[in-house]
Amino acid sequence: MMPSLQTKLPGLLLVAVLLLDSCNNNRVSPTDVSDTREVYRPIYSSYEAVRNIQTLAPRSIRQAGKIYIKDGFLFVNEIGSGIHIVDNRNPEKPVKLSFISIPASRELAVKDSILYADNAVDLVALNIADPTNVRLMKRIENAYPITSYPPMRGIRFECPESDKGLVVGWQKSDDKNVNCWR
Amino acid sequence: MKNLSIWFIVLLLAGYGCTDGGLGFKSSNDASASAGAGTGGSTARFTVLGNTLYLVSNTTLRAYDVSNSKNPTPGKETKLGFGVETIFPYRGNLFIGTQTGMQIYDASREGEPRHLSTYAHIMSCDPVVAQGTLAYVTLRNGTPCRAGANVLEIIDVSDLKAPRLLKSFPMQNPHGLGVDGNVLFVCEGDFGLKMFDLNNPTDPKLLQHITDVRSYDVIPSRDVLIVTGKDGIYQYSYANRKELKLLSKLTIEPII
Numbered sequence: 001m002m003p004s005l006q007t008k009l010p011g012l013l014l015v016a017v018l019l020l021d022s023c024n025n026n027r028v029s030p031t032d033v034s035d036t037r038e039v040y041r042p043i044y045s046s047y048e049a050v051r052n053i054q055t056l057a058p059r060s061i062r063q064a065g066k067i068y069i070k071d072g073f074l075f076v077n078e079i080g081s082g083i084h085i086v087d088n089r090n091p092e093k094p095v096k097l098s099f100i101s102i103p104a105s106r107e108l109a110v111k112d113s114i115l116y117a118d119n120a121v122d123l124v125a126l127n128i129a130d131p132t133n134v135r136l137m138k139r140i141e142n143a144y145p146i147t148s149y150p151p152m153r154g155i156r157f158e159c160p161e162s163d164k165g166l167v168v169g170w171q172k173s174d175d176k177n178v179n180c181w182r
Numbered sequence: 183m184k185n186l187s188i189w190f191i192v193l194l195l196a197g198y199g200c201t202d203g204g205l206g207f208k209s210s211n212d213a214s215a216s217a218g219a220g221t222g223g224s225t226a227r228f229t230v231l232g233n234t235l236y237l238v239s240n241t242t243l244r245a246y247d248v249s250n251s252k253n254p255t256p257g258k259e260t261k262l263g264f265g266v267e268t269i270f271p272y273r274g275n276l277f278i279g280t281q282t283g284m285q286i287y288d289a290s291r292e293g294e295p296r297h298l299s300t301y302a303h304i305m306s307c308d309p310v311v312a313q314g315t316l317a318y319v320t321l322r323n324g325t326p327c328r329a330g331a332n333v334l335e336i337i338d339v340s341d342l343k344a345p346r347l348l349k350s351f352p353m354q355n356p357h358g359l360g361v362d363g364n365v366l367f368v369c370e371g372d373f374g375l376k377m378f379d380l381n382n383p384t385d386p387k388l389l390q391h392i393t394d395v396r397s398y399d400v401i402p403s404r405d406v407l408i409v410t411g412k413d414g415i416y417q418y419s420y421a422n423r424k425e426l427k428l429l430s431k432l433t434i435e436p437i438i
Contacts, residue, residue, distance in 0.1 A: 060435045064410050069401055070220025071208050076415055087205055091406045091417040092429045109228035109235060110220040113207035114251040116228060116235055125254050129207060137252045145239050
């Protein structure tokens with residue numbers, strides 16, 4: 001026999017309360033088939049994969065984000081992927097030196113020869129004295145709060161679950177049965 | 183003797199070349215605005231002021247002691263409200279752009295930011311830069327910045343505890359901005375890039391509007407403007423204040 005709504009209700013309420021708590025500024029809305037808002041679902045990655053920082057050969061820039069300059073260097077963040085280091089002593093001929101792969105990074109700043117970047121939920125300090133051999137000096141875990149929602153507004157999304165890994169991005173989904181929105 | 187003096191000149195030139203042209207990172211001993219730190223755009227969420235690295239997240243300002251730059255050490259956390267977007271260091275203060283206004287913090291005590299004031303405005307996206315006693319803020323509407331206006335606001339911050347709006351100018355869809363002496367740059371997103379004369383700091387006059395470069399943020403420094411565009415990182419010389427001269431473009435590959 002199927003459980004009645006009455007027996008399911010306390011459980012649903014509990015789930016709703018938990019979701020309210022975990023979804024930051026996003027609230028549970030009843031699933032509505034007539035809802036035409038776009039739906040997104042999280043792209044998860046393992047902590048091990050995300051925390052793997054590498055210096056790679058210079059490569060083409062894809063999705064440029066924040067920029068930063070220091071001492072003839074130009075830094076270009078590639079949204080969610082890492083940082084291009086450019087020799088910009090001659091602005092007429094900028095030369096890409098390397099690409100530092102920093103998964104889920106968007107921000108950066110430099111002091112002396114140390115580059116600070118977000119690496120998903122962590123803050124990392126990288127020694128860039130040799131831009132072709134960048135070395136991790138320090139990792140502060142969980143320094144940056146998890147962004148538990150997509151950057152877009154007026155959309156619905158599948159609520160992230162932390163035990164599935166880190167959310168490193170969002171993609172469109174056809175699943176209409178989702179409980180978070182913003 | 184004649185040969186000797188020529189060699190002397192050659193050596194002098196060679197020496198000059200070495201000191202000026204080397205690529206490397208200068209350390210905190212240099213006397214700059216924030217010793218040892220670089221410069222970000224107006225949409226930055228990380229900044230170094232003195233010996234402190236500040237990060238803003240959606241709701242919080244976090245301070246890290248970086249007096250030993252290799253060893254950032256977590257410091258104070260300050261709750262800021264919500265919709266925090268940008269941080270701009272200015273004369274020992276932090277100007278923080280949020281979706282509801284600009285917050286000013288005194289950061290003269292390392293790692294201990296102290297709230298001085300909040301300049302509230304309508305809900306929108308708003309990077310901020312400052313120069314002299316003025317702050318320049320762009321407000322833009324549209325996703326993800328909700329409703330709002332598309333304007334450039336000039337705010338008198340001579341009294342940091344009581345910022346007040348001086349003037350507001352209509353814009354098309356302003357994103358990042360940058361100011362350097364007598365010139366102001368505003369990224370208009372899909373509508374291009376604008377350069378304004380700022381000889382009168384409260385009355386920007388349009389000098390040039392480049393319409394074929396979709397622009398999002400800029401860093402002006404030493405007569406070179408670096409622009410993040412949709413399809414490239416553009417660099418212009420603004421040595422001639424009347425017209426930008428394209429120096430180079432680093433292509434950004436389209437997303438397939």
